[in-house]
Amino acid sequence: MKFLLRTFGEIALLDSGEHQMAFPKKALLIIAYLLANDRKSAGRTSMARFLWGDGDLANSLTNLRKLISRIKSRQSELNTEFLTFDDTDIHLVAGSLRSDIIPAHAGTSKDPAKSLARLVEALRSKFMERANCQTRAFIDWREGERRRHLALLKKTLDRVKLPMAAGDVALLKEAALLLFEAEPQNDATHRILLKAFDAEGDLEQLKRIFAQRKDLASSWPAILRASPRSSISPVAPHSPAISEQDTSPRAISRIPRLVLLPPAGGNPDDMADMLASSLIEDITLGFSALHSLRVTAPYSAARIGRQNGDQTALFERYGINYVLETRLSGPKGDPTLFAQLISLPDSEILWAERFSFGKPDLARCKREISQEVVRISVTEAQHHELARIYFERNPAAYHRYLVGQQYLHHLALPNLGRARKELKAALRQSADFVPALGSLARTYSKEWLLTPRGDHKLLKSAEDLAKRAISVRNDVSNGYRELGVAKLLLGSIDSSVEALEIAETLSPHHADIIADHADALVHFSRPGLALEKIQRAMDLNPINPDSYLWIAAKANYALNQFQTVIDYIGRMIDPRPADGLAAASWAMIGNQDEARALVQRVRESNPAFDGGEWLSLVPVKEQWHKDLYREGFKKAGF
Numbered sequence: 001m002k003f004l005l006r007t008f009g010e011i012a013l014l015d016s017g018e019h020q021m022a023f024p025k026k027a028l029l030i031i032a033y034l035l036a037n038d039r040k041s042a043g044r045t046s047m048a049r050f051l052w053g054d055g056d057l058a059n060s061l062t063n064l065r066k067l068i069s070r071i072k073s074r075q076s077e078l079n080t081e082f083l084t085f086d087d088t089d090i091h092l093v094a095g096s097l098r099s100d101i102i103p104a105h106a107g108t109s110k111d112p113a114k115s116l117a118r119l120v121e122a123l124r125s126k127f128m129e130r131a132n133c134q135t136r137a138f139i140d141w142r143e144g145e146r147r148r149h150l151a152l153l154k155k156t157l158d159r160v161k162l163p164m165a166a167g168d169v170a171l172l173k174e175a176a177l178l179l180f181e182a183e184p185q186n187d188a189t190h191r192i193l194l195k196a197f198d199a200e201g202d203l204e205q206l207k208r209i210f211a212q213r214k215d216l217a218s219s220w221p222a223i224l225r226a227s228p229r230s231s232i233s234p235v236a237p238h239s240p241a242i243s244e245q246d247t248s249p250r251a252i253s254r255i256p257r258l259v260l261l262p263p264a265g266g267n268p269d270d271m272a273d274m275l276a277s278s279l280i281e282d283i284t285l286g287f288s289a290l291h292s293l294r295v296t297a298p299y300s301a302a303r304i305g306r307q308n309g310d311q312t313a314l315f316e317r318y319g320i321n322y323v324l325e326t327r328l329s330g331p332k333g334d335p336t337l338f339a340q341l342i343s344l345p346d347s348e349i350l351w352a353e354r355f356s357f358g359k360p361d362l363a364r365c366k367r368e369i370s371q372e373v374v375r376i377s378v379t380e381a382q383h384h385e386l387a388r389i390y391f392e393r394n395p396a397a398y399h400r401y402l403v404g405q406q407y408l409h410h411l412a413l414p415n416l417g418r419a420r421k422e423l424k425a426a427l428r429q430s431a432d433f434v435p436a437l438g439s440l441a442r443t444y445s446k447e448w449l450l451t452p453r454g455d456h457k458l459l460k461s462a463e464d465l466a467k468r469a470i471s472v473r474n475d476v477s478n479g480y481r482e483l484g485v486a487k488l489l490l491g492s493i494d495s496s497v498e499a500l501e502i503a504e505t506l507s508p509h510h511a512d513i514i515a516d517h518a519d520a521l522v523h524f525s526r527p528g529l530a531l532e533k534i535q536r537a538m539d540l541n542p543i544n545p546d547s548y549l550w551i552a553a554k555a556n557y558a559l560n561q562f563q564t565v566i567d568y569i570g571r572m573i574d575p576r577p578a579d580g581l582a583a584a585s586w587a588m589i590g591n592q593d594e595a596r597a598l599v600q601r602v603r604e605s606n607p608a609f610d611g612g613e614w615l616s617l618v619p620v621k622e623q624w625h626k627d628l629y630r631e632g633f634k635k636a637g638f
Helices: 025-036 042-053 057-078 112-123 136-159 168-181 187-198 205-210 222-225 272-290 300-307 312-317 362-391 394-407 413-429 433-449 456-472 477-490 493-506 512-524 527-540 547-558 562-570 576-588 592-605 611-617 623-636
Strands: 005-008 012-014 040-042 084-087 089-092 257-261 322-327 338-342 349-357
Touching: 005 025, 025 040, 025 042, 025 057, 025 084, 025 089, 025 136, 040 042, 042 057, 042 089, 042 136, 042 222, 057 084, 057 168, 057 312, 057 322, 057 623, 112 136, 112 168, 136 187, 136 349, 168 187, 187 477, 272 362, 322 362, 338 512, 349 362, 362 562, 394 413, 394 433, 413 433, 456 477, 477 493, 477 512, 493 512, 512 547, 527 547, 527 562, 547 562, 562 576, 576 592, 576 623, 611 623
Parallel strands: 257 322
Antiparallel strands: 005 012, 040 089, 084 089, 322 338, 338 349
């Protein structure tokens, strides 16, 4: 069997069909390190430090011995060897697998276009983006590799000669934009961009891109910075989506207020907590300097953060529109800061990210994190404020919409009926109110899920409302999300994935949209990518809803990770809807007693349950995926 090591995005071992194979992740990091550095071996001690840090070396070596034992066992199961071991070193077996590692000589081939194509394909994702290793040695190595990739990209772009074929020009533009995303202020990058866009005579598009990347302080209208009571025109007068009356003085927007909550329960004498507190002050100063958001002073923010009960009343009392929550995690020697921006009152997560700061060059690291948090937070808040102004131009419609949303949060048929009534009332007030159209579509798809699923008119209604929402505003995610959900339930898996990909692009930090996208990818028989997305959603929404755990369980089942399936289902508040999948998973690992008990529970709650009928109702893209479900159900006794 041929194996491939994927290192861009989530690190993973793939088989010849590009299905993800179970293999110790830290072992894959060792393989990637040896391949990237063109080395055939590395010392055990250096690898222990690479994977577990410089703290307790004896403990790190013990961890490495355990890892080696797991590697040998798994290699034996796969009947292959990627790594071999002796008393002092770890050796890479030459030719044992392929990889997407970019070698140092990648940009030196005689065909620059071919080199450029390979680089662009890899760099569409970040190298080791989701690798679960936080040691300083690993992070320095990963960042060094990323810098090397960008240097190779720049060198290859410099070697490209014009004119080029039409397809190669499109590749040239994509490569130049990738470089621009990484180095937006670099003059050499700007010259490469001019070269790429001038090749197609599209310098006007380039001007628009530069305008979008301007400093955020200058992107807010001057009148908005001058006074919190000033009115703004949130969209260009020629926008087809909003008429002139929507930009009248009624559409007044006060500068939104934000509070930064410091990490809770910290030790004031701990270096990481001291650094985090200092960082919060830096971020606060950054917001104050921009005047784009009114930021609550650190003293008041700390008092709010220390409140043990519900903080909602305090947020309302002080007129807070956005909360930037932070928390520390990881080892003391190499802590990470998790930050997420939340919009009130609906607790929508607009953005979330992890930042690593270790001991080397703390001042620079802290400054860069501060600037990044300020930049992204202002971007997301600005976008959200303009959307809110659009949504609130009809207060009566907005009120009925919010009431309908509350009913939608508690799924049951009576609540769906109440939600539908409120949302239709909102649309009578404002016929093209996009959030209400999207939520109304959701009531129909949810009703189909909560009923015997025979009435496809419900799904057609959901699809039509979603398309109507998109026709009104194609720059808002609501319509695409609901279209993706309806298409999935109708069995149009390709269309579902396409719509949800657009929805996630428009709202890249919306946890529920990412989860819906992950669910569609499971049915699309891309479980590895689905698992990557649902883990991202879980990170954004850390108190995981049962629906997230259910999606993660389905993805792991398709990856043959049956014990992991059982673990995820075991974490659900109500695991009964997943009893069938749990029974199949127990059967697949040979525990017939647990499988039979769950089969009995399924038959007690649904005597008519039939595995074959279930498979005919659930859309699955690939035959191997269907066969895997069928095998599990058969072994369980359905």
